Amino acid sequence: MTVADPAPLAITSGKDPRFAPSLYAHVGQDRSWTLDYFRGHGGYQGLRRAFAMGPDAVIDEVKKSGLRGRGGAGFPTGLKWSFMPLNDGKPHFIICNADESEPGSFKDRYLLSEDPHQLIEGMLIGGYAMRASVGYVYIRGEYVHAAERMWAAIEEARAAGLLGQNILGSGFDFQLYVHRGAGAYICGEETALMNSLEGLRANPRLKPPFPAAAGLYGLPTTINNVETFCAATQILKYGADWHAGMGTEKSKGMKLFQISGPVARPGVYELPLGTTFRELIYDWAGGPLEPIKAIIPGGSSCPMLRWDEATLDTPMDYEAIAAAGSMLGTGGVTLVPQADCIVDVTWNLVRFYAHESCGKCTPCREGISGWMVNMYAKLVRGRGVPGDVELILDMSENIGGRSFCALADACLGPVLSSIKLFREEYDVLAQTGQPMHPPRRRWKEA
Amino acid sequence: MNYFADKQLLVADIFSRYPDSPQGRRSALMPLLREVQDAEGFVSEARMAEIAALCGTTATEVRSVMSFYSTYHTLPTGRYHLQVCSTLMCSLAGSDELWDHLVSALDVQPGDVSADGRFSVQKVECLGSCGTAPVVQINDEGYYENVTRSKCDRLIAAMRADIPPLPDNPVPVTVREDGRQMTATGERVGASIHDRGPLPMPTRPGGEA
Amino acid sequence: MKVTVDGIQVDLPAGTSAIDAVFHAGRDVPYFCAHAYLSPVGACRMCLVEAGTPRKGKDGEFELDEATGQPRVFWMPKPMASCTMQATEGMHIRTARTSDVVAKAQAGMMEFTLLNHPLDCPTCDKGGACELQDRAFEYGYGASRYGFDRRHADKHYALSDFIILDQERCIHCKRCVRYFEEVPGQEVLDFIERGGHTFIDTEEGGLPVGFQGNIADICPVGALLDNVARFRGRNWEYDHTPTTCTLCPVGCSITVDARNGRLERVVAGENRDVNELWICDAGRFGHVFATEERLTVPLVRVGGELREATWDQAVEAMRQGFLGHGGNVGLYLNADSTLEEGAALVALAEAIGTASLDHWPRYAHTPMSTATLTDVATADAVVVLGADLGEEAPVVELRILEALRGGLLPPEFAHGTAIADLRLTERPSRTPEKLAVIGRESRLWGHAGIRVAASGPDALTRLARPDTPELQAALRLLEGAGKPVLILGADVLNGADAAFSAALGSLAGRVGAKVLALPAGANSRGLGGLNLVPGAGGMPYARLDGVGAAFISRLDPAAQGLPGRARGFTVVHDTHLTATAGLADVVLPAVTGYEKRGTTINLEGRLLPLTQAPLRAGEGADLIRALAAVAEALGIRPPVRGLRGAQTWLEGRYGLRLAELPAGGLLQPPRPAQDAATGTAHTPNLWKPRMVPHPERRGSGVLGREARTELWELPMAPAPRPGGDD
């Protein structure tokens, strides 16, 4: 049996008989991280096809596939690749952003540790298309296991002639290295990541110049998420049309959705873009274990959505979630239980952003790291006074869109959305000092 | 004593990953810090100066970079450095209680090392294992996931006996051997990519290989 | 490029930053992190403006607004940091003056900036001259809504002997970090930790001496302060005197801050052609000699002992002393004296008819210098020959480093130097291969791509006919460059002669290099041009024991191991009781370079004005007046009696018009100096012993009442009778 060719009717459900998981097809299989397994399952065919097509055709293929960056911003990947200058005589770099630090996201860790060759192939394809000679996989420092698997896979690939000089007789030279981070969320920002890779403090850089013009070491550089490179592998292997046949009109392809919080089966599910929250939460994750009040749709920085029928029926794609007032982000869906105080939940996230602020610009360093976190701590400890919520809102206005990079805005996602959706909880806490939902035991005994 | 004096090969390997330029040398800073920390548990000032000399920069810059990242330590850590994720998903799964339990059971405060030199604890932000919360990372090694109270006690006992358990790396197997995913009800739905043959090799318009 | 700021249209060159467009239009935005000579980073977020640009349609023409027919402006959704945004054709900018959004954003940002600031302005030395203070008044809310404890950190943390850091006051603008990385190229200061805990520190056990003091100037708050001037006065109490530094031949623009007649602080002034905005540590901190242990009255030797005297008594003593020496009088002055002082001395020497006149330090022969400091900064190859710039002319070192990072001269606008030059980048890449250093090891070695250990004047001949691969590389560097500059220092110039000049001329001519021969003293180039050197039969400075009577102005030959006295009679004119003054028959009090009016010529031949700072100098007199006293003692009419007279003399003889110099100075064509043997070699040494600040000596010495007056003893008699009170 072969999978039916894509029909004009969009595939927006993981249950669609035409939908086949590809990025995660091998995750969890026995010895899936070895080159032998990967080759035995059609590995490096996409790369061969890329070599046969030529670099420009590869970029066209990726453009045609409609692939958009899976790291959160959703920028069209093919377009991004085409920004790299051609024949400028300078070395080009590509970097895989595996600094997966957004609370709620955990897809890349499994891709790195269970299917590293898929990423290597994707980076080879990207490197070939963008005339890069060196690639770095920037893995966050805590992912030790993933980094080790990645290193081992690179060694294997190098030994097999898949990295190095004249790869597969194509005349293409490419080296790939792992660079481990050391615990900084800001490294997920591409220019901060480049600073970190250069051995500097991971402060974001000024843009322009954009990385495609002057990135790592001042040379043309492109940074993509792990999932993006892996998707490129699949696109080159199965064709742009196959990829473009999945998902919705503007959000094409499949996406790794992660779900965490009180659900029966938390984890990673590969589903076409446009799958509804309802399908993910109920059909795949087995439904919530307790009453839920909010959904964080794509990692902690995406504004929360209210748990209601309309939200559940929202398709998970870039446009529909944006229309609902949030972002697809990394696809890390988190459910917030009804019984937890929303101020406490938000405080946890604010504390996270305060801890991760790089300290470069004033609104983030002082506003988030200094003031916002104190305001929340005060509220949560029952010391709030009426007017505190207004103060937070006014402060947010002075932070939002004023900071150097998006981290401060990311913090405002949960803050503003939680105040908008659950103002009552804030007001009760600020006025009475008592949360509407008192703290409870959460730790499981066994 | 000079830490890297007898590790020329390792140092050369690290430098070989980056361009042979002053900027490229600088890139080796983080891997070298990681080497020292893995071996000694923390990075002392003497090591910072040593790394600075290797990377062609100053100790100030090394300290600056080092202090920026949260996983480098300037103070000695215990044999088992327990890092408890405290961000939302783990917090919702009870990591605050887990933390309190650890701190009282091990009798150690963050920044300190327990009297027997075994334990140090650190609250860290999201470790990227939200589906298997709560999570504890021990040393610069693997994760211990779904840490319930009883699992936590077992872990502590094992470390007290100096037989640390191997880290869990539970892989959420969402795609079955036949390449299809299974819904919560156990129903296998959708198709399998295994059944889809790869595309034929295209011929290049230009003709150059 | 037309840009509209608050409705004011200005015409600007392409590449201008929006912040410069705003200031050029005469409007204002607050900023902390931007700095004219540092790369823009956009960290403080104070300079927010609303910006909008017209868009081009498919036809390549601007989309027009249907109502007005003007290009339609598409406003950006959020305020932008103007220091990092490039102004583009047709851009519209709104500042806080016309935009409520910007006003609120800036007030909010000010609130954030002040959130953890200790607000200890009364104890802060920056108070009154603090950018944060000023901007808080202009753009802040006036009150903070922050109801929590402020961050606490180290408050008086000495980074070095010269610089003290207050971590609480720091607003993380990163100017100091960028300064060290970009200007002297030293990575010695950086942020530690991150987020709200970030603070500035060094791990190097102190800051490198050289140019560290500049961070005190550029810190927009009171976080980094001049430790020598610590608590010596408030900014509004100082008398600010802009003048020129005379410690070395660079002639940096400085501002002398004096209080109650004491020199308390020196800060850098801006001269875009000379020192830009930077001065060396010696110039900044080595000023204590101007206030410590000064000679304030003439001293006359009576019975083998120097005693305080009046000027009249000193003149009388000189009259006696000079008797019988006739024209056999030597006149010697320090090479940091002004042109006017030099003119007075030359005129007097002519009047007496003596050939024994000299300035020190100088070289026997000085090759012609053709390069300016701007040439150095924009050179594509620099070869430094036998110079220890740290001792001879420190700021030249900064200008060389400027060349190594691209030699970008900042553009100038109606408001002065561009505030944000978008061509500058953080952590700029340097090109050490453009610099060759031939000579003894010095600070510059670390930046040079080619280093050759050498000494003595034959280094030049070796460079012209290289015998080692390094020298060959240096020569190739010169030959291959379009705008090379050759810098010569004391090590080669000490032994230079006409043949050396010829060899130099031929090499420079062959490779097309400009030459910068560093003069030995601050004004050697100017005094040399006045031919203030021994004439035929005259005694040079090193042989002042060869004259019958000598007048020595602010020179200390005895401390140098040279003869400290003339054969017969010696008059010393100095600011301190030096070793030579201790040997003299008459000592006249002098004034320092900070207390003079006049003109000096720097190493590139630029006339630079000196102005007089109000320092307490007792009866100290400058050289012109001291020479007038000498003339009086000699019984001749002084040919030059005052500053105006000296300037008239100079104009008459050399055509120098010094009365109204522009603030930035005036470049003079090079004037050949007469050769004259010196008799001794010059060893450059920037930090003289009396310049080193001793913290325990600081203070005006105002005494308490008990020590000040004989409190209970009234000189009036009789004392009032007791018991009249009740």
Added chain:
Amino acid sequence: MSVLDIAKGMGITLSKLFQKPVTVSYPEERATLQPRFRGRHVLTRHPAQRPGELGLEKCIGCSLCAAACPAYAIYVEAAENDPQHPTSPGERYAKVYEINMLRCIFCGLCEEACPTGAVVLGNEFEMADFRYRDLVYGKEDMLVGVDGSLPQRREAARSGKPVRVGFKVPEGARPELEGVEYPT
């Protein structure tokens, strides 16, 4: 003018004739001052940490009083506190604090300018002296605890009697004059 008017006027004169005189025979008697009377400055101290000790000086040597002074009567020179034996809280203290009482116009602007409430105008006004330099008051003449002006203290030292000030303040010194007591 009628006779009646003259009688009225005389009546007032007559009635005053029998009133108690308002004249005070100063200096034999003390003059009565209001607490807000602006006389010689006092440099106040913070309360002592332990009984018997002197509190830290409030003055931090910021020179704002000198800046505010319209008569240029104040000269301040600051220095850094010895951390072990501080003179004032914080880093900075006034090493020299002088007010030229001949120049001072007792306007009180220094008090208003003072950020720490260190310089307060007290009620003493008897400062007549003979020499110019004795009228430049230093810290030792103005710190709280010093009774009387310089000539009064000189007189007291000579005669062996305590200082006697020629005024009283019925309501006591105002609260800003922390630690100052005037005869009531």
